[in-house]
Amino acid sequence: MSVTRRVFLRNSALAVVGTAAVPRFLARAAMGAAEPGLRAKRLVVIFQRGAADGLNIVVPHGEAQYYAMRPSINIPRKAVLDLDGFFGLHPSLASFQPLWKQRQLAIVHAAGSPDPSRSHFDAQDFMEAGTPGVKATEDGWLNRSLHGLPPAPQKTAFQAIAMGPSIPRILSGLEPAIAMNNINDFSVGGRNPKGSPVANAFEAMYNHSTDTVLHPTGEETFDAVKMLKAADPAKYKPAAGADYPKGRFGDSLRQLAQLIKANLGVQVAFADIGGWDHHVNEGATEGQIANVLRDFSQSIAAFWTDLGDLGEDTVVVTMSEFGRTARENGNRGTDHGHANVMFVLGGPVKGGKVYGRWPGLDQSQLYEGRDLALTTDFRQVLGEAVARHMGNKNLNDVFPGYENQPGKFLKFLG
Amino acid sequence: MRLGRTKFATFLLCFSLACIVPHVLAKKKDKATSSPSDPKLALHALNRLTFGPRPGDVQQVMAMGVDQWIELQLHPSKIDDRALDARLEPLRTLRMSSREIAEDFPDPQEINQVMNGKRAMPSDPARRAVFQVQVARLQDRKDRKEDAGKNAVAGPATDKSSRTSIEGSAMTASAGTDGGTTADNSAMNGAMSEPANSGGSNDAMMAAATPSAKPTPEEQEQARRREQQLYADLEVQQLPSLPPDQRFKKILSMPVEQQMLFADSLRGGKGQEFLEGLNPKQKETLLAMNNPAIVVMGELMQAKLLRAVYSQRQFEEVMTDFWFNHFNVFVDKGLDRVLVTSYERDVIRPHALGKFEDLLVATAKSPAMLFYLDNFMSVGPNSAQALGIPPGPYGRGPYGRRYPQPRPSPGKRPSGLNENYGRELLELHTLSVNGGYSQRDVTEVAKVFTGWTIDKPPEGGGFKFDPRMHEPGPKFVLGHKIKPKGESEGLEVLHRLATSPQTAQFISLKLAQRFVSDDPAPALVDRMAKTFLKKKGDIREVLEILFHSPEFWDDGAYRAKVKTPLEFVASAVRATGAEVDDAQPLAQQLNRMGMPLYGAQPPTGYSMKAETWVSSSALLNRMNFALALTSGKIKGVKVEAAQLAGTSASPPTDSDATLSALEANLIVGGVSKQTHDSIAAQMGAAKGAPQKPDSKAGAGKPVAGARPADVSTIAGLLLGSPEFQRR
Numbered sequence A: 001m002s003v004t005r006r007v008f009l010r011n012s013a014l015a016v017v018g019t020a021a022v023p024r025f026l027a028r029a030a031m032g033a034a035e036p037g038l039r040a041k042r043l044v045v046i047f048q049r050g051a052a053d054g055l056n057i058v059v060p061h062g063e064a065q066y067y068a069m070r071p072s073i074n075i076p077r078k079a080v081l082d083l084d085g086f087f088g089l090h091p092s093l094a095s096f097q098p099l100w101k102q103r104q105l106a107i108v109h110a111a112g113s114p115d116p117s118r119s120h121f122d123a124q125d126f127m128e129a130g131t132p133g134v135k136a137t138e139d140g141w142l143n144r145s146l147h148g149l150p151p152a153p154q155k156t157a158f159q160a161i162a163m164g165p166s167i168p169r170i171l172s173g174l175e176p177a178i179a180m181n182n183i184n185d186f187s188v189g190g191r192n193p194k195g196s197p198v199a200n201a202f203e204a205m206y207n208h209s210t211d212t213v214l215h216p217t218g219e220e221t222f223d224a225v226k227m228l229k230a231a232d233p234a235k236y237k238p239a240a241g242a243d244y245p246k247g248r249f250g251d252s253l254r255q256l257a258q259l260i261k262a263n264l265g266v267q268v269a270f271a272d273i274g275g276w277d278h279h280v281n282e283g284a285t286e287g288q289i290a291n292v293l294r295d296f297s298q299s300i301a302a303f304w305t306d307l308g309d310l311g312e313d314t315v316v317v318t319m320s321e322f323g324r325t326a327r328e329n330g331n332r333g334t335d336h337g338h339a340n341v342m343f344v345l346g347g348p349v350k351g352g353k354v355y356g357r358w359p360g361l362d363q364s365q366l367y368e369g370r371d372l373a374l375t376t377d378f379r380q381v382l383g384e385a386v387a388r389h390m391g392n393k394n395l396n397d398v399f400p401g402y403e404n405q406p407g408k409f410l411k412f413l414g
Numbered sequence B: 001m002r003l004g005r006t007k008f009a010t011f012l013l014c015f016s017l018a019c020i021v022p023h024v025l026a027k028k029k030d031k032a033t034s035s036p037s038d039p040k041l042a043l044h045a046l047n048r049l050t051f052g053p054r055p056g057d058v059q060q061v062m063a064m065g066v067d068q069w070i071e072l073q074l075h076p077s078k079i080d081d082r083a084l085d086a087r088l089e090p091l092r093t094l095r096m097s098s099r100e101i102a103e104d105f106p107d108p109q110e111i112n113q114v115m116n117g118k119r120a121m122p123s124d125p126a127r128r129a130v131f132q133v134q135v136a137r138l139q140d141r142k143d144r145k146e147d148a149g150k151n152a153v154a155g156p157a158t159d160k161s162s163r164t165s166i167e168g169s170a171m172t173a174s175a176g177t178d179g180g181t182t183a184d185n186s187a188m189n190g191a192m193s194e195p196a197n198s199g200g201s202n203d204a205m206m207a208a209a210t211p212s213a214k215p216t217p218e219e220q221e222q223a224r225r226r227e228q229q230l231y232a233d234l235e236v237q238q239l240p241s242l243p244p245d246q247r248f249k250k251i252l253s254m255p256v257e258q259q260m261l262f263a264d265s266l267r268g269g270k271g272q273e274f275l276e277g278l279n280p281k282q283k284e285t286l287l288a289m290n291n292p293a294i295v296v297m298g299e300l301m302q303a304k305l306l307r308a309v310y311s312q313r314q315f316e317e318v319m320t321d322f323w324f325n326h327f328n329v330f331v332d333k334g335l336d337r338v339l340v341t342s343y344e345r346d347v348i349r350p351h352a353l354g355k356f357e358d359l360l361v362a363t364a365k366s367p368a369m370l371f372y373l374d375n376f377m378s379v380g381p382n383s384a385q386a387l388g389i390p391p392g393p394y395g396r397g398p399y400g401r402r403y404p405q406p407r408p409s410p411g412k413r414p415s416g417l418n419e420n421y422g423r424e425l426l427e428l429h430t431l432s433v434n435g436g437y438s439q440r441d442v443t444e445v446a447k448v449f450t451g452w453t454i455d456k457p458p459e460g461g462g463f464k465f466d467p468r469m470h471e472p473g474p475k476f477v478l479g480h481k482i483k484p485k486g487e488s489e490g491l492e493v494l495h496r497l498a499t500s501p502q503t504a505q506f507i508s509l510k511l512a513q514r515f516v517s518d519d520p521a522p523a524l525v526d527r528m529a530k531t532f533l534k535k536k537g538d539i540r541e542v543l544e545i546l547f548h549s550p551e552f553w554d555d556g557a558y559r560a561k562v563k564t565p566l567e568f569v570a571s572a573v574r575a576t577g578a579e580v581d582d583a584q585p586l587a588q589q590l591n592r593m594g595m596p597l598y599g600a601q602p603p604t605g606y607s608m609k610a611e612t613w614v615s616s617s618a619l620l621n622r623m624n625f626a627l628a629l630t631s632g633k634i635k636g637v638k639v640e641a642a643q644l645a646g647t648s649a650s651p652p653t654d655s656d657a658t659l660s661a662l663e664a665n666l667i668v669g670g671v672s673k674q675t676h677d678s679i680a681a682q683m684g685a686a687k688g689a690p691q692k693p694d695s696k697a698g699a700g701k702p703v704a705g706a707r708p709a710d711v712s713t714i715a716g717l718l719l720g721s722p723e724f725q726r727r
Helices: A002-016 A024-033 A064-069 A091-101 A120-129 A197-208 A214-231 A248-261 A288-313 A378-389 B005-018 B039-049 B057-064 B066-074 B082-088 B098-104 B108-115 B125-150 B158-166 B203-209 B217-232 B244-253 B256-264 B280-290 B292-310 B314-326 B336-351 B356-365 B367-372 B420-429 B439-448 B487-498 B501-515 B522-534 B539-547 B565-576 B584-592 B616-630 B655-666 B673-688 B708-719
Strands: A042-048 A105-112 A160-163 A178-180 A268-273 A314-320 A340-346 B452-454 B463-465 B475-477 B480-482
Touching: A042 A120, A042 A288, A042 A378, A091 A105, A091 A288, A105 A378, A160 A248, A178 B616, A197 A214, A197 B616, A197 B673, A197 B708, A214 B616, A248 A268, A248 A288, A268 A288, A288 A314, A288 A340, A314 A378, A340 A378, B039 B057, B039 B066, B039 B314, B057 B066, B066 B314, B066 B539, B082 B292, B098 B125, B098 B280, B098 B336, B108 B125, B125 B244, B125 B256, B125 B280, B244 B280, B256 B280, B280 B292, B292 B314, B292 B336, B292 B565, B292 B584, B314 B336, B314 B501, B336 B356, B336 B367, B356 B367, B356 B420, B356 B487, B367 B452, B420 B439, B420 B487, B439 B475, B439 B487, B475 B487, B480 B487, B501 B522, B501 B539, B522 B539, B565 B584, B565 B616, B565 B655, B565 B708, B584 B616, B616 B708, B655 B673, B655 B708, B673 B708
Parallel strands: A042 A268, A042 A314, A160 A178, A160 A268
Antiparallel strands: A105 A340, A314 A340, B452 B463, B475 B480
16 A cells, blocks of 8 residues: 555656646646546445344334334334335434435345344444454555545545544545544644644644654655645535535535545545434334434435535445344334335435345344344445446445445446 | 664764763763763653653762662662652542442443343432433433434434434544544543444443433534523522532432533533642542543542652652553443453553563453453353253252342343453463464353353452353463363463463563663563563563663663653653643544554553554644643643742753743753754744744743743743653
8 A cells, every 4th residue: 555655756756846836726626627538536434333123113014023122212104205115214304305306315224234243343343344253454445445436536545534533444544544523623833824823833744754654654745734725625605406404414514515525535534423323212103213313314314415416426324333223222222223225315326226135124034033034235336336336346345345336236326 | 664773873972962961972882880870861750750850850870870760669668659649549439448438439331221121229318319310311311312213204303313413433433543533522522432332242231322412503502502501590600709618418309300401501511610728539420420430530530640740659650650551451441440440450550560471460450451341241152051051059050049149131142152251361462372272262251261250240340250151161371271170270370371481582582672772682572581581470570680781771771751641641641740630632632543542442552662652643742742731731630830930049040041041941861962052043033033922831930031932932842842742
């Protein structure tokens, strides 16, 4: 990887030779413009931390068993937003309905990690590393997905973005990635758009440093800071109709849309939303799960509206570490389960369809007698997005130890 | 990303140009024995065995002799640390047992029990006040939820959703770089303090952990209204004017509604005037009325930073940090909130330089680890508990008289194996992931440790072996038959693991990675591992080998490690000689840098490698922290800007001399020419430019020829420089 990065830096350094006054990012953008055949593809990954209850999100209302196992927290048939006569959306997902009808939203049910762990941290770790059962993996699959990507129109410090205070597991690794809590805080020595004297001093220090680790990162950092200031993403207000709910998740997606619209070269991005661990009083059409689903779906729908035409080259995938028990527990909640539901949204998505094989909810069909069984490995879903959308055919590197056969893709991408 | 040795040599060469002691690079082949007066050796030792040199440390180590100083650090009991003890004195929870902590700083589960009448309200007035407010708040919240349930018809509940989205995010968002967003920072006011419980699968525990979550907008609104009432309430308003003891008594005797108003006014670190002049216990009580968990975790974090900055037993602190990280537990996983204080104090620190096996056994039996990795609820599938055989010493039936425990509802009763601890024990604590064990070994080890549980977990109880949970019959671990003998089976397995060559290799590798470089020479690791086996896991002996190895003293190891955020923050505070009155703001900085203290959620702990900690956001955070620290903008931490450039008889007289003096004081070992020139150029530019007043910076006395603002800015630039990111 260090090779890749050095090459990248050297190229960008060459680009400014003779045009010393031209900021590096402009030179880079110019290089990109010289290759009109390339269009930026983007993959946005959303993690529902805490194990979302897939059975109450995309409801198998055609299963009598579902109602039998969840006497107090089921979503009644009349409340479900029917999709295909068998599955239906939780009523809080109303903002997903138009996306489904426009066939931009696909659903993969009974999907997830095959690892039997019911520990939040293990399971999250496995799904972010992309190697269920293997703890020793040091980097995350989303970072690895950038290895060997076809050349992007512009390769920038913003190629990989996590909305949050630090690089999450999923984006950690050798490819440069940026964690951003708040666009406005991403600077040093104040927010003066012309750059502060201390910022200049730091920049000179890191740019001239011979430190093989800190120099490249420092250089990227100041590139990113300057790019951000020049692009001034703050001027990209949400598009008409993009009504982000208040809260951390809505803020994350709103800012992510700003970065994308500001043409900063975002290729992969990550955001997460917590609050899914409903062991007690989960609620049904109203209550805890209804509220978090509203936040979740309204934020994503607003993001989609906000992206406008840029959505054409964007795929959004959602995941959660595992599902929840098929039966409700003694506290009108659900405990840790196994398979779950994933949403895939995007321009190239063949939506309006629930993909994957439904394993059924009869006692004999349940995983370990209690949970929805898994019929689609999450790596199969992600692999398709990485290979067919992002164009990275090297899936053995992205998901080591998992044989991802393109022939077995669900083909939710057109 | 790996640091090439040759590249590093180039770096050293450049660095030597600007170095104050350029002669140190003079071909020193044989290390410590060669020139005990070499400041670079002293600096290297300080960089590795401490949280960074303070002004004057290098000279002291040289005066003592590097080898002697290392020996002393390896025997911390010989070092007087009373000055630190005095600083820790007000932090009372550090000296409390888990049981005492659980009593004084109740968990949501206990609050719930009191609310449901399953547990008596304590009679001690201080404890009573704490419980009373928590119960009232919980009741309040419950009532409002029910109301909301009744009126839940119209309106997009976007504001409500912000609440549910935060619930659970404290723990589900894994900490640091290892897993995701660390909620919204601020350990004291935000996520870390919320009841969190995701890691495990003990549903009963989790059920109880939901009550108090981050306030919703309505709650905030209500809190605001209450606050107004509070100030309208003359009695409360006059509290600060009362003498401390009277004030405290008055608060304890107020009606609960008024106590709630009072507790609300302490939210977010406000209401300091109420705490003025109180003794530590009184302060803790009042703070616990607002949030019990905050007091315990806050003191733990304060102590960690104070020790890192001020302990004379620096190496012991470094090793305590190392082993805590190796045997990581996450403070915000449920009950671990009351258990981690004892874990660090009684399990980790006493064994930090002892025998590995003792440390391993201590962690295996610690309630903190038993809870964190779920072993406390792991039940043998063929155990008496799983088979439903009723307890009782005479084997009486379910209707017999001796039936000590009320029968829990069957759904809640753990009845199966939990492999979490078994797997981490092999993978992370001993053999390592490539240590040659199979899934079957994991399962068998898990069976061995069934019955290793916690006595009355919610009360902060200790280790207990429960034979009713223990899987009967022989087990087969790593090719050995373990005969059935109850608790001793676990000890036998721990002994085998502690004396295994794979363990020796793995522990030696991790130590070498901490003290030498991210990729230490295999030959060194082999020699350490041999000593590990020969000396029966004596950690101090292994470290002796390490610190007297040519690899440790090799030029390639000098500044080879990138500091973790903790190392960076502690070393910056030490370098500036700052006075820390309140370490909490420093802890918050670490949250921002992705390394919340005690906040590594996964059992792997935090990475010690450079690549984890070098990112754009991390660098920006470090630079901004450096500037804030030296200009006195970190609350609770006082830096005397004027003293940074030296307080000697001959203060620097111009800005060049100021820069040189700051370099010498802050970055012992010097900075590169590039860094020096970048700052000098900046100073030149600043001189030419019209000077704008910078009122906040530099509170100290001006140094002749350099404005204090210059001093603090230059100091900030130096602490944010590439050189200071390494040790």
